[in-house]
Amino acid sequence: MITVRHLNKTFHDGQKPLTVLRDVNCEIRKGEVISIIGPSGTGKSTFLRCLNRLEEPTAGQIEIDGDDILAPDADVRRLRQKMGMVFQNFNLFEHLTIIDNITLAPRNLLGLSKADAEKRALELLEMVGLGEKAGSLPNELSGGQKQRVAIARCLAMNPQIILFDEPTSALDPTMVSEVLAVIRQLASQGMTMAIVSHEMQFVRDVSTRVFFMNDGIIYEEGTPEQIFDNPQKNATKSFINRIRTLEFRLKDRHFDLYDMFGQVQRFCSKYGLGEKIFGKIQHVIEEMTSEIMPFDTAVSVVIDYSEKNGTLTMTFTQENYTAADGIIAGADADNVSLMLVGGLCSEMTEPVPGTVRILFNA
């Protein structure tokens, strides 16, 4: 249904040109529910907005049902009539009642009579559970209700595909589910949809395919199971597991320990790690840097915290490590420091000689 090739979008508004989409290639088939996930600023919304040309792509091709929609003579308005869009901020027409919001486009574009348009609009409002709000104004509705009206407004044009641009991001947490329920219902009816969302559980349940976007490209794609349970690439993994990372490179034993502690403390408080685990991290850093790591040359320290699993991993790597036996294996059996560290963490391994991995369950 939709084929995208080498899509590039570069913004030229600011001082420097900003490339948001580098090279996007994909295909969306009829009946699919595509979810687009990824870190902020990786072009998910821009990609969606290029599909109905709310943003003009800088280069590339988009074909819909075999028609090149970027051709100079492409009928953009007809294209948009076939493609609904639901916005993050609803964008209901503030001066019109709910039913007028829904009938505006069908009456003016599809030539429906007022009575026919209203009949259809009421059906749609019933479908999204807001039949009794037909005469209200948008500012009398809650955010969740507004978004459901916005979905009904899209449906009134009988679109072949609906683009959802973060439909629940602007909502109170209590209202997210009512909107998601409506989208789930549409999915079950076989509506073709492309959804940019941060609701991972919802994405997993509702999608037929998931695009993980990173750095202006579709970095990895697959079924929800592939992406969520068995991501292939590192960036995907760290996004799915919501891994937060803090890195240090210590040139020698005389590094600024207190500056390092300060950074670790900020990291801990930012991700809600308590004083207890911070204390353990401090101890481990002290023991590892003063006693265990040889410091022949620089040592790198990486702290990874997976918000999803609640696990914290500290990786100490001795650069240019040459000894064959490894740090842990080569140490004395009664090394007090190693025993101390081993007692603090839940697991301590040395997968490669010179690299010690320490795991905590936070």
Added chain:
Amino acid sequence: MKMTPIRYLAAASLLALFVCCSGNDNYYEPPVIETLEDLRGHTVAVSSGSRQDIALTDIGGINLVRMPVADIVLTLKSGIAELGILLTGTAHTARLQDYGLTIYKDDFFPGEVCSGFSKSKADVCDRYNSFLKEFKANGGYDRLMAAWESNFDSMTVTAPLECPPLSGPDPLLVGITVGVSPYILMTNGEYTGIEIDIFNHFSQATGIPVKYVEFEFSALIPCITTGKIDALVSHMARTEERATKILFSDAVLTSGACVIGKIPGKQSDIQKPGLLQNIKESIQINLINEDRWKLLTDGLTVTVLISVLSILAGTMIGILLCFLRMRSKRYTEKAIGYLIDLIRGIPILIILMLMFYVIFGSVQASGTTIAVCSFGLYYGAYFAEIFRSGMMGIGRGQWEAGAALGLSRLQTFRLVALPQALKMILPVYKGDVIALIKGTSIVGYVAIKDLTKGGDTIRSLTMDPFFPLIIVTIAYFILSRLAEWMLDALEARLTNSETNKSHKS
């Protein structure tokens, strides 16, 4: 809400009556005025630019308050000046007694007045001088003076119009300032008075068609130098400075002046007419005599015409500027922004003068055209910014929602943006429209006889300081309320057309 205008009127009338009737009980001893030097050290109100003004300025040491003729009585009445100088004829016309004033010294300092001509009309000036010589020699002048002497009624100014000026194509345009009694007057819509009559005789004798145009006294010489008019007949005295700009004729006549001031004696003993009697008399003199109300109704028509056309022109200019500014590339957008700032930074009076003297300087355009161009441009700049702020209040999301549904830009504008913008625009727009209507009261500066000018003409004819002002105030008040009411109705219709569609199902 309904009570507000009535309360407002009541308050305004009470204030006016208070000013009219207030007086004090002090005993008043007037200064002795025998010679011009006796005026030294006193505060003296004088008609600005008049020959009395020039003469008294030369004396020195007099604290002069220069006012339009019509305001001299008011100046004395309110105590701003102690003494006033009026032309003898004017002083006898004014109901001085009613305002607690009297003449101290009559026929005080006579002086000569001339007519003036554009330097390009030297031939006409020469013919006028020879006409004056012959008119005085053959007794025509004395007959005319005698006729005015015997027929002039100081209360109604029903002087005879001895002969009308010739009309014809390409007439000599003569600037006049009405209200110098009995020299330049208006009677039943015709210009009369001794100086006018003499000029009419000149027109008859030489066959030169003449058209009189009313101006402020101070605008007459600029009008001649910019070619707006060819000549002036306005009781003007010759000065060297004026003579560098225009040609003066020989002396047309000699007029005297009076010194006026408060009636001497105990102020509470002075007989004043009762309130009702006063109002009745004011209505009689200011409105009924010589159908003077017509000056007001004609002025009102002009004010309404100028206002309506200016609102339409301003709105169109505003829409155009707003559209250009919002749709242009960066530099054009900036240029239009500067243009709007420039127009808004100039006082409307200056714009009016520039239009009158410079842009329409050599073109014969009607006063209404000039006023509509000025007010249209000035308020167009304001409207443009009001419209722009309204349009900028429409979020990008509204436009995108329209576009995403497949509406064209124009459809989104008409169905989505405009109805929302109007709600923001109308309240501010309404205020500016009313400001525009009231602002048109300055068009008298460029010889347009609007409502304010009508009131001023009556004031200068009757020397009544207040009554015409109150009538004019009430007229403007009603006019702006009417405009507001109409715009309210428009606003209600626009908002109703949306809420009417409410379907409670």
